[in-house]
Amino acid sequence: MNKKSKVGFQSVLNIIFRGLLVFVLSLQYALAAAPEASAAIPAYVIGPGDVLNINVWKEEGLQQEVLIRPDGGMSFPLAGDIKAGGKSVEQLQKLLSSKIKRYIPDPVVTVSVRQIQNNKIFVVGKVNRSGEYIGSAYIDVMQALAMAGGLNAYASSNNIRILRRVNGKVKSILFEYSEVASGAELHQNIILKSGDVVVVP
Structure with missing residues (x-):
């Protein structure tokens, strides 16, 4: 094998090795994240209309x-x-x-x-299809916005609020669309509860 062939063969081996390394690291990350993701999903709560x-x-x-x-x-x-x-x-x-x-x-x-008829959420404000939506047991904020046709051109994407009634009081939860979409603030993409209102200013 001449010198040029050896260099070419070594380059191929390096590419294969890097690919395997990326695959192994991705697999390890997925396995580590799986228990955490499953633990974060609450049990479905039965409600009127179900x-x-x-x-x-x-x-x-x-x-x-x-x-x-x-x-x-x-x-x-x-x-x-x-x-x-x-x-x-x-x-x-x-x-x-x-x-x-x-x-x-x-x-x-x-x-x-x-x-399921109980899991009603509301998306209002600067989206393409505001209104009431009935979804499956687990709908996160990004999914709710997708159901509403996405944000329109005038939406303040990083000042979205989720209004949730807890023990008779309304709680406001910040949702920054751009930050979540970029993968920086994924914890903000919470599972919505029945009655939650997503407000897009």
Whole structure:
């Protein structure tokens, strides 16, 4: 192998090595970030308008589709009238089991959300399609802005506010679009809660 061939071969090896190094580092970062990302996602909270599928194993008469009333309540055979709003799916399963086990030993209750109607968010201001949006269980700010058609040309992108009602008081949360889009302030891209209002000045 002549000198020129050796140099060319070494260059190819260097490129391959660098590519493998980037891949390994990216994989390590993804694996390290995965538990943190999953831990940040809260459990879905059942609310008015949601439609649930509720099944008690091996009990044909206890398999129903249930609509959550505006007051957050629902009715189910052997359990009576119970408060489902504000509970997670797991919490509701446990509550139903505790009620039904008075009549059926060791009931296996399964609850699933068939239709989400409770997760309403609002995007107002200088976006292309302001209004009310019903989304899946987890919608972050960037996704909400995309649903609203994005910012218009007059939007103050780094002064967006999320208004959230907590214990009767309104909390204002800053969202800087350009900073999040560049990857600098990703923690601002929070998961929105039902009733949140995204205000784009």
